[in-house]
Amino acid sequence: MLAKRIIPCLDIKEGRVVKGINFIDLKDVGNPVEQAIIYDSQLADELVFLDITASYEKRSIMIDVVASCAQNIFMPLTVGGGIRNIDDIRNLLKAGADKVSINSAAVRNPDFLNEAVKIFGSQCIVVAIDAKKIDNDFFVFIDGGRKATNIKVIDWLNEVQERGAGEILLTSMDKDGTKEGYDLELTKLVCKNSSIPVIASGGAGSLEHIKEVFEVGADAALAASIFHFGEISIIEAKKYLLQHNINVRI
Numbered sequence: 001m002l003a004k005r006i007i008p009c010l011d012i013k014e015g016r017v018v019k020g021i022n023f024i025d026l027k028d029v030g031n032p033v034e035q036a037i038i039y040d041s042q043l044a045d046e047l048v049f050l051d052i053t054a055s056y057e058k059r060s061i062m063i064d065v066v067a068s069c070a071q072n073i074f075m076p077l078t079v080g081g082g083i084r085n086i087d088d089i090r091n092l093l094k095a096g097a098d099k100v101s102i103n104s105a106a107v108r109n110p111d112f113l114n115e116a117v118k119i120f121g122s123q124c125i126v127v128a129i130d131a132k133k134i135d136n137d138f139f140v141f142i143d144g145g146r147k148a149t150n151i152k153v154i155d156w157l158n159e160v161q162e163r164g165a166g167e168i169l170l171t172s173m174d175k176d177g178t179k180e181g182y183d184l185e186l187t188k189l190v191c192k193n194s195s196i197p198v199i200a201s202g203g204a205g206s207l208e209h210i211k212e213v214f215e216v217g218a219d220a221a222l223a224a225s226i227f228h229f230g231e232i233s234i235i236e237a238k239k240y241l242l243q244h245n246i247n248v249r250i
Contacts (some may be wrong), residue, residue, distance in 0.1 A: 070096020
């Protein structure tokens with residue numbers, strides 16, 4: 001059985017790591033390169049770097065910050081935010097990213113996914129899905145969670161899988177930053193319908209939360225606040241998971 005992955009996330013705004021609740025009220029929590037080095041030393045399986053206002057501000061991601069992070073860590077690096085075309089992907093991979101995470105551009109032009117997969121391969125292409133529950137269903141949001149669509153999460157999941165996406169980064173907007181636990185209903189629904197790996201994001205506040213999201217089918221657990229503020233170390237999380245018979249690398 002493949003090992004489950006623990007993935008810290010650096011949400012970047014104006015070159016600094018920030019953290020908010022429900023995608024708003026962002027607070028500065030540090031230097032991205034310094035944070036990346038710490039997570040690398042703590043045996044994180046991967047690092048996700050999201051330039052969270054790039055799409056909304058209609059600008060390119062900060063390549064220099066990506067390059068600095070990549071030069072100082074040995075774990076795989078996934079980068080997202082403001083990716084709009086093939087050149088953006090190529091530049092990020094040249095700067096040291098191993099994978100790119102695409103959300104808004106794929107929703108606006110799904111053929112972009114096919115083109116990206118054809119050129120770079122599925123293993124490089126992660127589709128980020130920012131999801132919010134409205135009435136009794138989950139819907140996709142874009143532009144850093146600022147813009148609603150009428151696309152249901154499961155419909156979009158099915159489409160991106162058919163178009164060759166290699167992985168899903170699933171974020172619950174309702175749970176983001178709350179530390180109340182992952183959205184298990186959403187995660188279970190997506191994992192049940194996905195034939196590609198799913199990274200669960202949004203709401204981690206305890207070791208138990210991480211265990212729970214793996215138990216409903218997630219392949220990786222992404223967290224920010226609990227790691228940034230030193231409440232839980234990645235090594236501590238892995239030891240806890242091993243004690244509960246969840247396979248992780250240590």
